[in-house]
Amino acid sequence: MKNLFSLSGKVAVVTGGSRGLGAMIARGLVENGVKTYISARNKEELNATAKELNTLGECIAVVADLSTLAGIEEFAKTLNSHESKLDILVNNAGAAWGAPFADFPEQGWDKVMNLNAKSPFFVTQKLLPLLSASASSDRPARVINIASINGINNPRTNNYSYAASKAAVIQMTRHLAADLVKDHININAIAPGFFLSKLTKYLVNDQEALFAKKMVPKERLGQAEDIAGTAIYLSSQASSWMTGHTLVLDGGVIASSGYGEL
Template sequence: MKNLFNLQGKVAVVTGGSRGIGAMIARGFVENGVKTYITARKLEELEATARELSEYGECIAVASDLSSLEGVTAFAKAIQEKEDKVDILVNNAGATWGAPIDEFPEAGWDKVMDLNVKSLFFLTQQLLPALRNAGNQEDPARVINIGSINGLFNPNMTNYSYSASKAAVIHLTKHLAADLVKDCINVNGIAPGLFPSKMTAYALEGHEEEAGKTIPRGRIGSAEDAAGTAIYLSARASAWVTGHTIVLDGGHCASAH
C-alpha cells in the first residue's frame, strides 16, 4: 500500500502545459519523477516553463499547434519518435470565446470546438500505440481529459461554444473509457472550477481572495489541487477508476442553487 501514488519512471504528455492548470499538473508530475513532455503553440513561453520545471526533474518542451489535424499529427509523430511508451496523456489544451448570443460568430464556435474537442479526440487516437504499449492489467495507461464545471451547469456567461465543448469532453471521456478499457487504458476527466489562468484572468484581475469567498471552501483552486488530482488519476490508487470526471471546484457545484 505504500506505493499507491508512486509515479516514478513514468512518461507523461501534457498539452497546454506552458501555463495555467497544464503547467500546474506538469510540475506535479515532474516533481514526482515523471518524464514530462509539455506542448503549446508559443515556443518562447513553452521553453521558459520547461526550463523552470526542469529544476525539479525532467521536463521537455515540444512546440505544436493542436488547432488543426495536421498539427495534431505532427505532434503525435514527434512524441512517438522519442518514446515508444506513453503512460499518461493529459488533454488540457483549450480555448474559449465570449460574445452575446445575437453576435456569436461561427469563427468563435469552430475555434473552440476544434481545439477543445476535435484535437483531444484525434491526439488520443494517434497516441494509442504508445498508450497501449504502456498499460497493463495491474497499472493501465491513463488519459486525463480536462473539462470544466461550465460543462456541467449554466455558467451564466456568454461562452456558448466553451460550455458546449466541455460538456462534450465530459461525455466523450465516458465513451472513450468504455472502448479503451480492453486495451488497458483508463480514461478519466477533471472538471475544474475557478483556478488562476489566462482564461480566468479577466474575472480575477487581482481579486483572488474576494473571488475565493464565493466558493464554499473559501478560496480558488491551487497548483496542489490540480496536480494532486492528476497524480491520483495517474497512479495505482486509481487503477480501477475509469469513465469518470472528478469535479474539482471547492464545493461550488454541490452548493449551487
C-alpha cells in the same frame, strides 16, 4: 500500499503545458519523477516553462498546434521518434471565447470546439499505439481529459462554445473509457472550478479574496496542489480501477447548486 501514488519512472504528455492548469499539472508530475513532455504553440513561453521545470526533474518542450489534425499528426510523429511507450496523457490544451448570443461568431465556435473537443479525441487516437505499449491489465495507461464545471452547470456567462465543448469532453470521456477499457487504458476527466489563470483572470479582476469568498463555498480559488494532486491520483495505481468518470474539483460550487451572485 505505501507506493499507491508513486509515479517514478513513468512518461507523460501534458498538452497546453506552458501555463495555467497545464503547467501546474506538469510541475506535479515532474516533481514526482515523471519524464514529462509539454506542448503549446508559443515557443518562447513553452521553452521558459520547460527550463523552469527542468530544475525539478525532466521536462521536454514540443511546439505544436493541436487545433488541426495535421498539427496533431506531427505532434504524434515527434513523440514516436523519442518514446516507445507513453504512460500518461493529459489533454489540457484549450481556448475560450465570449460574446453575446446574438453576436456570437462562427469563428468563436469553431476555434474553441476544434481545440477543446476535437483535439483531445484525435490526440488520444494518434497516441493510442504509445499508450497501448505501456498498458497492462494490472498497470493500465492513463488518459486525463481536462473538462470544466462549465460543462456541468450553467456558467451564467456568454462563453457558449467553451461550455458546450467541455460538456462534450465529459461525454467523450465516458464513451472512450467504455470502448478502450479492454485495451487497459483508463480514461477519466477533471472538471475544475475557479483557478487563477488567463481564462479566469478577467472574472477575478485582481480581487481574488473577494471573488473567492463570493463565488466559492470553500472561500478560496484552486491552487496548484489541488489540480496536480488530482492528476497524480488519476495517474497512479491508486485509481487503477477507476475509468469513465469526471472528478469535480471546484471547492463546492456544483454541490452548492451553482454560483453565487455575479
